[in-house]
Amino acid sequence: MTAIPEPRTAELAQHLEALDERIERACLAAGRQSGDVTTIVVTKTWPVSDARRLVDLGVHELGENRDQDARAKAEACSDLPITWHFIGQLQRNKANSVARYADYVHSVDRIPLVKALDSAAERAQRRLGCFVQVSLDRDPAGHEGPVGHRGGAQPESVADVCQSVADSDQLDLVGLMAVAPLDEAAEDAFTRLADIHQSVIRDFPEAAWLSAGMSSDLESAIANGATHVRVGSAVLGEREYVR
Numbered sequence: 001m002t003a004i005p006e007p008r009t010a011e012l013a014q015h016l017e018a019l020d021e022r023i024e025r026a027c028l029a030a031g032r033q034s035g036d037v038t039t040i041v042v043t044k045t046w047p048v049s050d051a052r053r054l055v056d057l058g059v060h061e062l063g064e065n066r067d068q069d070a071r072a073k074a075e076a077c078s079d080l081p082i083t084w085h086f087i088g089q090l091q092r093n094k095a096n097s098v099a100r101y102a103d104y105v106h107s108v109d110r111i112p113l114v115k116a117l118d119s120a121a122e123r124a125q126r127r128l129g130c131f132v133q134v135s136l137d138r139d140p141a142g143h144e145g146p147v148g149h150r151g152g153a154q155p156e157s158v159a160d161v162c163q164s165v166a167d168s169d170q171l172d173l174v175g176l177m178a179v180a181p182l183d184e185a186a187e188d189a190f191t192r193l194a195d196i197h198q199s200v201i202r203d204f205p206e207a208a209w210l211s212a213g214m215s216s217d218l219e220s221a222i223a224n225g226a227t228h229v230r231v232g233s234a235v236l237g238e239r240e241y242v243r
């Protein structure tokens, strides 16, 4: 007989079940297998105890967007089988830290950052999987503010960033990543992303993965080929502050 789970674990289990159903429905609608979509649960702003509960519930792919929090959480969970995805905008001076705990970095968007991550991974004697982040903002100049700017290489420089990752010693190019812009329907933005992904795959067949879709727009992302969805609030609840 299994013990009755404590309330927070029961809540997370229920949210995970609802999320699986959403993903299954979206895959069915898109004619895809639900096994082709990996869920990364984004634990940012939530405590280590929630990360432990998620692992107990069978979730092994976790995402974080700030180095300081991610590093502390990864250290506190070093006894657990977790694959850590770093999904936030990344400054070069954080590369050494991130390379020590992250398995994947989703926000690789410029060549100097590629070089910093490659040296950092070398120093840490680790390999890092890299998603090249694409900006889907149609008017980059209009989105320089702290709210609007979500990182990412402009579509025309994505191939160069991919080439730089492919030429690295310690980095593995695995795919592309994007966040839907705030001022455009996610379907439209993710349709453009799918086209960019198709053209990247022609030159870099190893870039087969597509990290797109969050709590609010994962259906549109799955319809457009996402292989990895990054879901926070639909599993853990509303965050008290937005980052």
Ligand SMILES: *Cc1c(COP(=O)(O)O)cnc(C)c1O
Pocket: 042, 044, 065, 087, 088, 179, 213, 214, 215, 216, 230, 231, 232, 233, 234, 243
């Ligand atoms: C926070 C975050 C997510 C998850 O967002 P939710 O809306 O909570 O699902 C996904 N991707 C990135 C880059 C994030 O920063």
